[in-house]
Amino acid sequence: MLFSADTLVPIRLTLELALVTTVLLLIVGTPLAWWLARSRAWWKEAAASVVSLPLVLPPTVLGFYLLVALGPNGPGGALASLWGARTLAFTFEGLVIGSVLYSMPFVVQPIRNAFEAMGDRPLEVAATLRASPMKAFWTVAVPLARPGFLTGAVLGFAHTVGEFGVVLMIGGNIPGETKVLSVAIYDYVETSRWSEANALAAVMVVFAFAVILSVTAIGRRLGHITE
Amino acid sequence: MIDDQTIEAVFRGRLGGFVLDTAFTLPAHGLTALFGPSGCGKTSVLRCIAGLTRIADGLCRVGGDTWQDKTTFRPPHMRPIGYVFQEASLFPHLSVRRNLTYGAPHKSTAAGVKPAVGFEETVDLLGIGHLLDRAPAKLSGGERQRVAIGRALLSDPRLLLMDEPLSALDAETKEEILPFLERLHARLAVPILYVSHAISEVERLADHLVLMNEGKVLAAGRLGDLQSDPRLPLALSRDASVSLDATVEGHDSTYGLLELSVRGGRFLVPAPAGCSGEMRRLSIKAGDVSLSLQPSSGSTILNILPCRILSHTRRGEHEVVAVLGLGSDGMGAHLLARMTRRSWTMLHLGDGQPLFAQVKSVALR
Numbered sequence: 001m002l003f004s005a006d007t008l009v010p011i012r013l014t015l016e017l018a019l020v021t022t023v024l025l026l027i028v029g030t031p032l033a034w035w036l037a038r039s040r041a042w043w044k045e046a047a048a049s050v051v052s053l054p055l056v057l058p059p060t061v062l063g064f065y066l067l068v069a070l071g072p073n074g075p076g077g078a079l080a081s082l083w084g085a086r087t088l089a090f091t092f093e094g095l096v097i098g099s100v101l102y103s104m105p106f107v108v109q110p111i112r113n114a115f116e117a118m119g120d121r122p123l124e125v126a127a128t129l130r131a132s133p134m135k136a137f138w139t140v141a142v143p144l145a146r147p148g149f150l151t152g153a154v155l156g157f158a159h160t161v162g163e164f165g166v167v168l169m170i171g172g173n174i175p176g177e178t179k180v181l182s183v184a185i186y187d188y189v190e191t192s193r194w195s196e197a198n199a200l201a202a203v204m205v206v207f208a209f210a211v212i213l214s215v216t217a218i219g220r221r222l223g224h225i226t227e
Numbered sequence: 228m229i230d231d232q233t234i235e236a237v238f239r240g241r242l243g244g245f246v247l248d249t250a251f252t253l254p255a256h257g258l259t260a261l262f263g264p265s266g267c268g269k270t271s272v273l274r275c276i277a278g279l280t281r282i283a284d285g286l287c288r289v290g291g292d293t294w295q296d297k298t299t300f301r302p303p304h305m306r307p308i309g310y311v312f313q314e315a316s317l318f319p320h321l322s323v324r325r326n327l328t329y330g331a332p333h334k335s336t337a338a339g340v341k342p343a344v345g346f347e348e349t350v351d352l353l354g355i356g357h358l359l360d361r362a363p364a365k366l367s368g369g370e371r372q373r374v375a376i377g378r379a380l381l382s383d384p385r386l387l388l389m390d391e392p393l394s395a396l397d398a399e400t401k402e403e404i405l406p407f408l409e410r411l412h413a414r415l416a417v418p419i420l421y422v423s424h425a426i427s428e429v430e431r432l433a434d435h436l437v438l439m440n441e442g443k444v445l446a447a448g449r450l451g452d453l454q455s456d457p458r459l460p461l462a463l464s465r466d467a468s469v470s471l472d473a474t475v476e477g478h479d480s481t482y483g484l485l486e487l488s489v490r491g492g493r494f495l496v497p498a499p500a501g502c503s504g505e506m507r508r509l510s511i512k513a514g515d516v517s518l519s520l521q522p523s524s525g526s527t528i529l530n531i532l533p534c535r536i537l538s539h540t541r542r543g544e545h546e547v548v549a550v551l552g553l554g555s556d557g558m559g560a561h562l563l564a565r566m567t568r569r570s571w572t573m574l575h576l577g578d579g580q581p582l583f584a585q586v587k588s589v590a591l592r
Contacts, residue, residue: 121316124279127303128310129330129382136304139329143320 007196009176010184011203017092017180018160021099025107025156026149028100033108033152034137037115048112052105062102063169070094070170095171095178099160107156114148115141150218158211162204232256234386234418237286238275247271247282251437251447255290255386258412258419260429260450263439269422272439273388276420277310278303289386309379309417311389315371317363323374324359330382344380344415352414353377353407369400373407380415387419393428408432409592426461430454430470430510431592455550455561457540462548462563467513468590471560475501484529485591491552491559492532496591510590513548513563517585520574530586534562536578539571547571551584562586 036048054062067089070076076088076097088094122144126136142149164182171178173187181200188197237250247268253259261269274280276287278294278301287295294301309330317326327346350356353373363371372392379387392408393401405428412419412432423429429436429450436453438445438461445460446453454461454469461467473487478500485498487507494509501507522531535557539549547568553559562584576582 121312121314122318124303125310125312125316125318126329127279128277128308128388129378130304130307131330132304140318144318146320 004196007184007200010179010181010200013092013176013179014161014181017095017099018157020096021103021160022107022153022157024096024100025103026153029104029107029111029152029156030149033111034115034141036108036112051108054102055105059102059163059165060169063098063166066094066098066101066166066170070097089170090172090174090178092177095167095180098166098170099163102163102166103156103159106159107152110148110151110155111145112148114145117148118144147218147221151215154211154215154218158208161207232290233288234259234276234290234420235286235288236272236276237284238272238282239284240282242271242280242282245271245442247275247442249439249442249444251444253418253420253435253437253447255418256416257434258421258432259435259437260433261420261422261437261439262426262429262433263424263445265424267439268442269424269439270390271442273310273390273420273422276386277308277388278306279310307383307385309382309384309387311372311376311379311387311392313391313395315363315368315375317366317371317374317378319363321363322359323355323361323363323366326363326374327359327378327381330378332383344383346381349377349380352410367400368396369403372396372400372404376407376411380411380417384417387417389419389421391422391424394423394425405431426464426466430468431508433470451561455563457538457548457550462513462550463540463542467548467563467565468510469513469561469563471509471511473507473509475503475505475507477503487591489553489560491554491557492534494532494586494589495529496589498591508592510592511562511586512588512590513565515587515589516551516562516564517587518549518551518564518566518570518574518576519583519585522583523585526585528585528587530589532584532586534559534582534584536576536580536582537561538578539576541568544568549576553584555581557581 032051036044068074070088072087076094077086080086080088088097118141122140123136126140131139162182164186167178167180167183173179173183179187181204185197185200188200232255234253234255239248245268249268249272261272263269271280275282275285281300285295293299294306318329321329350359353376355370355373355377358366358370358374363374366374376392393404396404409432421432433450435448436450437447438453438459446456450470453459454467456462471489473489473494476486476488476493478485479495480500483497484495485501487494487496487509489509496509532553533555534551534553537550537552537557539547542548542565545568547566549564551562551564553562564584
């Protein structure tokens with residue numbers, strides 16, 4: 001049997017990690033995207049560039065800094081000491097933090113674009129109809145930016161599923177804790193267990209295909225709505 | 228002048244590369260047109276009143292409430308306004324019905340307080356009943372703009388602001404919407420501030436006028452007064468005309484003529500019968516009024532009215548524009564008459580002189 005318990009554990013772990021990361025990214029990324037789309041602060045683009053750094057940085061560089069930050073002497077270690085642990089590196093929580101930073105641009109960028117594309121007018125209209133900024137945000141901005149949210153969520157999820165370098169640097173290879181799909185495939189190849197590697201790789205190919213197809217479909221819908 | 232019944236607006240300062248320097252006070256009733264060429268700052272003034280644009284040196288008081296002064300700035304959602312944008316700007320994700328009710332006061336919070344216009348009445352007034360369940364994308368340009376007007380009205384505004392609501396529409400659609408605007412104006416008590424660069428809309432709709440040019444207010448006052456003020460560009464323009472509010476007096480069914488009275492005079496206009504006492508608007512072009520010293524009897528011209536010349540101005544090299552007061556005492560409504568300088572000199576015309584205005588054509592709305 002190709003999908004033994006051995007191969008299912010990393011799949012489950014990966015889905016869990018991607019789900020938690022995506023939810024956190026939507027919570028953190030939405031206000032950030034809103035600010036990037038609407039603020040006139042001069043340092044806004046500098047902030048946007050920091051968010052986008054993972055697009056260009058080698059994952060090992062990001063992983064290295066994260067390792068330092070999550071380790072016993074970094075802020076991650078200080079955080080971990082709150083519940084009596086020594087470090088956040090090589091834990092599931094550490095992986096979540098790393099994934100959030102690593103996948104951030106893939107979520108923030110489409111949401112920011114969607115907020116920018118709608119322009120000021122819908123919000124001005126809402127304001128002249130007595131909608132508070134909060135009401136205008138939830139009843140006008142969010143529904144109009146829905147395709148952006150969908151694209152961001154799908155990309156954030158997919159990108160987290162596919163990450164390898166950062167995980168290797170800060171997560172290592174602890175089964176059931178940090179051994180996600182991409183690492184597991186690497187591991188199977190290293191130990192010459194080709195059939196398991198093959199099965200997991202095939203899962204990834206199907207998954208990637210589904211992601212790209214759905215992003216395209218969302219893009220088409222976006223064009224349809226704004227028309 | 229500052230009391231409960233006025234709108235006071237002062238906005239001074241730089242907006243981008245543009246300098247705004249405006250101050251005016253308006254009565255808080257009827258329709259006031261903000262009129263001027265494109266780019267003269269009309270829309271900026273409207274946005275400042277709505278609070279959508281914030282200018283540091285501004286003062287805005289509406290009906291006794293301060294919306295902006297040195298220490299106050301009410302954000303737009305705290306101002307009881309309705310705003311109709313140049314493009315309808317309906318929410319594309321909501322049906323027509325939900326667009327209309329978006330700004331409507333909630334029943335629970337407004338218990339006992341009835342809005343000035345109800346949902347049914349608004350829908351009826353604007354003729355949009357059959358569109359309620361459609362998506363905005365499925366409407367024509369004119370339908371969209373009517374829904375936008377209805378949406379603004381249903382937010383129960385104390386001041387309705389309209390920013391060139393017709394300018395994005397083609398001529399045919401404009402004609403489709405203008406009657407709705409006229410009905411709105413006639414039926415509703417809410418004051419309207421209407422930005423336009425089309426004099427034809429202003430002549431048809433406005434009671435009051437704020438005349439703007441290059442960020443400044445040239446004049447503000449009653450429409451007829453400003454149209455017939457020879458110091459202002461309106462009276463001297465090629466298609467200068469004066470709008471008069473007239474009362475229907477009767478109808479001559481033999482010849483199909485409607486009899487209307489204005490201050491100091493009466494007009495006969497070919498038109499179907501109307502209810503006696505009904506108000507109608509007449510528009511008379513300066514070029515359609517000629518002057519004669521005698522009440523010529525052998526003329527095909529229908530409307531010949533006694534009047535006096537109140538003042539006159541040269542228009543270019545060859546023409547003179549005269550301001551006339553209707554009635555033999557000249558105390559009635561004002562008209563404009565344009566003639567050649569030669570005629571003016573040959574007839575020895577002058578201010579104060581009693582004579583007769585021959586009105587060749589009267590446009591009736």
